[in-house]
Amino acid sequence: MKKLCGISFVFSLLFAVGCSQDETNAKGGDNQSEPLVVYLNDFDEIIEPLFEEATGYDVELVSGNGAEVQSRIEAEKGNPNWDVVWMDGQAAFARWDEEEVLLKDLDLKNIDSLNELGTSLLPESNSYVATGAHASSVIVYNTNEISEAEAPKEWSDLASPNLKDSVGMADPAVAAPPAYPFVTWFFQNLGMDNGKQFFTNIFENGAKVYPKNPNIVEALLNGDIKAAALQESNAYTMKANGEPIEIIWPEEGAPASVRYVGINKQSENKEAAEAFVNFLLEKETxxxxxAAGSEGYFSPTVSDVADLDERPEDPKLVIAEGDWSAEHEAEIKEWFADQSVE
Structure with missing residues (x-):
């Protein structure tokens, strides 16, 4: 797990969030018999002490990447061990909603705190709510390998002849999310046939598919590739570390991965679970x-929360619909698996 300066975050939040909680929340743990079990794929270093100190509830975190969390929930369908799931991936939440895994009609006392982005991402069932969205990929290029003039500016440029055999992207079946939300937007936006042709053009130009985004970072640095579609947190971390890269947000937008939170409908810890969801929608939270290091590169869904200065002032995120993404997930991933790419 990534090491973050969580302790400093805790002390800075205790007063601000503590003052915003009512007496019932502050003493919420008094009636709690078991810890709240939260499955998540980020923020595991800081969220436990923040939530416990602000609300009084005990929480137990189970952390893994998006694919691991989804696999765990699938394996536990007959006997779920989790109360809350908080992770990236609009397709997963839409599927869980359809399968009636999630508690519907959440009691969101902080619903009015949502900004325009957060409100636009609410499903009709009100069974999950977005806590943020980030670019599942932006364009990144190694400045030691290609000049600004030669660098790709739009997504279609990844198939340019000057980038023959030197472009990388993450595998949507392995790094899913964030790689699946990235590719899905093209299939939904262009249509299935045109989406396949779009990526076929890139693959025929010799693009390399890597298991996960950290593998792309390594390939960019060692010269194996010159440019890539790379998750924005990885891209900005490279930039912060002084690596020779530049980041491009294409004019057409960067496909986004949405981080949602939902409650297991079989949970026996619903009071604490709803307190957790509402806590995530606090401005102070x-x-x-x-501020949480590399994990903090995202567009907030709560009003009056500013994102990091390194990001564009108004980052353009384009978001594939969750229901559509879930419906076509098997077909899209199977198509990628069938491609003869490295």
Whole structure:
């Protein structure tokens, strides 16, 4: 797990969030018999002490990447061990909603705190809520390998002849999310046939598919590739570390991965679970999440929360619909698996 300066975040939040909680929340743990079990794929270093100190509830975190969390929930369908799931991936939440895994009609006392982005991402069932969205990929290029003039500016440029055999992307079946939300937007936006042709053009230009985004970072640095579609947190971390890269947000937008939170409908810890969801929608909480090192590169869904200065002033995120993404997930991933790429 990534090491973050969580302790400093805790002390900065205790007073601000503590003052915003009512007496019932502050003593919420008094009636709690078991810890709240939260499955998540980020922020595991800081969210436990923040939530416990602000609300009084005990929480137990189970952390893994998006694919691991999804696999765990699938394996536990007959006997779920989790109360809350908080992770990236609009397709997963839409599927869980359809399968009636999630508690519907959440009691969101902080619903009015959502900004325009957060409100636009609410499903009709009100069974999950977005806590942020980030670019599942932006364009990144190694400045030691290609000049600004030669660098790709739009997504279609990844198939340019001057980038023959030197472009990388993450495998949507392995790094899913964030790689699946990235590719899905093209299939939904262009249509299935045109989406396949779009990526076929890139693959025929010799693009390399890597298991996960950290593998792309390594390939960019060692010269194996010159440019890539790379998750924004990895890209900005490279930049912060002084690596020779530049980041491009294409004019057409960067496909986004949405981080949602939902409650297991079989949970026997619903009071604490709803307190957790509402806690994530506190302005003070989202301020701390934004400040959480490399994990903080995202667009908040709560009003009056500013994202990091390194990002564009108004980053253009384009988002594939969750229901559509879930419906076509098997087909899209199977198509990618069938491609003869490295």
């Amino acid at each position: 989202q301020d701390e999440l934004v």
